[in-house]
Amino acid sequence: GQQVMQIPQYQHVQEGEDFTTYCNSSTTLSNIQWYKQRPGGHPVFLIQLVKSGEVKKQKRLTFQFGEAKKNSSLHITATQTTDVGTYFCAGLGYSTLTFGKGTMLLVSP
Amino acid sequence: EAGVAQSPRYKIIEKRQSVAFWCNPISGHATLYWYQQILGQGPKLLIQFQNNGVVDDSQLPKDRFSAERLKGVDSTLKIQPAKLEDSAVYLCASSLPSGNTIYFGEGSWLTVV
Numbered sequence: 001g002q003q004v005m006q007i008p009q010y011q012h013v014q015e016g017e018d019f020t021t022y023c024n025s026s027t028t029l030s031n032i033q034w035y036k037q038r039p040g041g042h043p044v045f046l047i048q049l050v051k052s053g054e055v056k057k058q059k060r061l062t063f064q065f066g067e068a069k070k071n072s073s074l075h076i077t078a079t080q081t082t083d084v085g086t087y088f089c090a091g092l093g094y095s096t097l098t099f100g101k102g103t104m105l106l107v108s109p
Numbered sequence: 110e111a112g113v114a115q116s117p118r119y120k121i122i123e124k125r126q127s128v129a130f131w132c133n134p135i136s137g138h139a140t141l142y143w144y145q146q147i148l149g150q151g152p153k154l155l156i157q158f159q160n161n162g163v164v165d166d167s168q169l170p171k172d173r174f175s176a177e178r179l180k181g182v183d184s185t186l187k188i189q190p191a192k193l194e195d196s197a198v199y200l201c202a203s204s205l206p207s208g209n210t211i212y213f214g215e216g217s218w219l220t221v222v
Contacts, residue, residue, distance in 0.1 A: 001167075006151075033210070033211070041215075042200060042213040042214065042215050042216050043152065043200070043211075043213050044213070045210045045211065045212070048209075048210065088151050088152070090151075090211075095157075095164060095165065096154060096157065096165050097154070097211065098154070099144075099151035099152045099153070099154075100151050101149075101150050101151045102150075102151050
């Protein structure tokens with residue numbers, strides 16, 4: 001079945017440093033979505049990428065979808081303590097959305 | 110607009126007991142999902158409904174888990190009998206046509222002792 005892998009599993013940065021998480025699918029995706037889950041909370045939708053090579057920005061967050069539609073990345077510029085949480089990618093294959101295991105981000109002030 | 114409602118929020122049961130979780134999706138959302146999230150892992154899809162029909166239940170342990178969505182609105186997820194490894198957060202989510210933004214509920218935290 002479809003598998004979605006994320007790296008790294010965990011990253012600890014100092015406030016102001018950049019952060020990137022990578023997502024790879026075993027199969028070509030229809031779209032990829034990114035979610036953020038705060039500690040003790042539930043996943044909250046951030047963005048959806050559909051087109052090959054698509055790049056979208058939300059303030060300090062930049063999302064990319066690979067040309068082959070099998071990989072994606074999320075980059076945060078100048079992290080803040082409010083960025084703390086686990087970031088999940090979720091890839092849509094034929095009809096099922098499969099989540100990666102997530103990257104936990106810790107930001108020290 | 111109201112979000113996805115789930116209950117109970119927390120449940121502690123002994124192994125071999127049964128438990129049921131309830132979900133009310135966002136009004137008008139035809140697609141409803143139940144996910145299991147074990148601590149430190151990503152959500153794993155258990156079952157996906159489109160209206161009251163099952164779209165995908167390939168990862169649902171059918172010997173102990175069951176789910177229904179009568180009338181295509183509310184849904185219940187039942188576990189009987191529970192095992193220790195069922196300890197997890199059970200997330201209900203809903204969306205418009207499958208593949209669009211998924212809105213999660215706050216989750217039902219299950220501890221099996």
